[in-house]
Amino acid sequence: MSLPQYFENPEEYFDESLKFFQEYDYLFSNPNTDLLVHNILDRITIKDEDIDVFNKDFDLSSTDDQFLSEFFNKLKKLQVFYDDIGDNSLENNINVPVSPKKKHEILFLAKEVKEACERVGCDVVVDFGSGLGYLDQLLFETTNYKILGIECNESHYVGAKIRQRKYHSSSTEHVKYIKHTVTENSHENIEEFLNDKFKNHREFCITGLHACADLTIDAINLFLKMSHAKTMVIMPCCYHKMVEYGGVFKNFPLSDCLKGLFSKFKGGEFMRVPFLRLAAQPPSVDDKLEDLVFNLLSRAVLQKFAFKHNCKLKRKKRKAVKTKNMENNFEVYIEDATTNGFTLIKNEPSNDDDKVDNPKFCLEELMTS
Incomplete structure (x- = not known):
């Protein structure tokens, strides 16, 4: 395998990578929609509150913030850089x-x-x-x-x-x-x-x-x-679609070298479906970042409500909420999501008092979340 200049062999590279993944596992060990359920944002300690991340010229990796600079310095050390593949004659x-x-x-x-x-x-x-x-x-x-x-x-x-x-x-x-x-x-x-x-x-x-x-x-x-x-x-x-049994993947890891380190760092506790989904994500986005953040956080509010009331969300259609002309209006999002997009399904009740046949959304609670 191709290795960054800091490493002499795959074992060193895997060891450093697993340390990195274990340190920042809270960023990816759960689905993105659960970020409010698990209070992920509270663990990202960015001190400069004046950073305008939506500025088109803003470079997240160039900030002086300690949390971000440490994260990107560690990440850069692990990245493999490839030569330009040039033009294609076909x-x-x-x-x-x-x-x-x-x-x-x-x-x-x-x-x-x-x-x-x-x-x-x-x-x-x-x-x-x-x-x-x-x-x-x-x-x-x-x-x-x-x-x-x-x-x-x-x-x-x-x-x-x-x-x-x-x-x-x-x-x-x-x-x-x-x-x-x-x-x-x-x-x-x-x-x-x-x-x-x-x-x-x-x-x-x-x-x-x-x-x-x-x-x-x-x-x-x-x-x-x-x-x-x-x-x-x-x-x-689509690595995240691999066959798994109780969170453990049938065919991951394959490498004998990685298997030992995977066990040492208890990789099975955090290298699950959400982690493997990272490999299928694009390095950049064409859509406006404000829209993506709005959509994610709005969906996360619904997820937090469902979790609080021991329910799960079920989409009524493939595109649950049509956000194209919504102009990032949270009230409109919630109205559309609860009316046309999602329904609540009660999880198994812990006792008879917790039994609800038809759980409902509470718009007032959602709006003040």
Whole structure:
């Protein structure tokens, strides 16, 4: 692994990282919506109350405040800095209706797959979680490799085949799609798919764009089981969705070096779902910071109310509160949230006196929280 200059080996790096995570575990060991429930803001001891964090030119890491400066100095020591990857020669070969971020990922993953296949002589690429086939079609058009796209989602599988017939008809003999849920025991299925679709194939490469949750681990295990799998290029995603049992993840940590330190620092007490969600967060935001803070704190007020009354919040719809034209008006937020967005579900009562059939929001209490 690439290490910052301060460390000579992975064990030193893991040790320092776990010390850092343990020291600041209160910042991430619970969901962000619970920050008022656990009084997280009271533990962030920023003395300069005149800091204007909403100023577009404000740099949080450059402040003289002791708490912030210590935090960022420790963080900087742990950060790995990568060289600029430069321009992509495939850029003119992609025209798909996705965000610039997704297009960037497709372009550069395709480039890595192409180079990996050239090194070991693969003539087939097996794409785990192929989605609508954007990566597969780009790979075929730029390499002429045979592609086997494996997708578990029915609508994505059907969508990929429709797109292929409509936009990439020349690829139908070389890019094949299979509906299948990949598990660590799928090696025989994959061999059958390959022999059926590409009878004279040689070695193959395993790839995956946004290999969600445990799919990356399954891919590694399958790679080790299949003799014709010669290289693998995977972009993992959504670590927080990994299989867990009582807060302990089935496949984390994998490293023998990290396992010992993980036990030493009792990492299982704080490196849970909220911690792993950090890996899926963008380093910067395009939205106004004021709006994001307002939305988070408003939602946190609802969470605190539910916690106080031994309830949990349940969304009535995917986008519980439409904040776009709300102008950060808390009263409007609460009205919309309690009327259209959320409902209260009573937790198991501790005694008969605590039993309430239909818990209700109290607007007056919410407004004065």
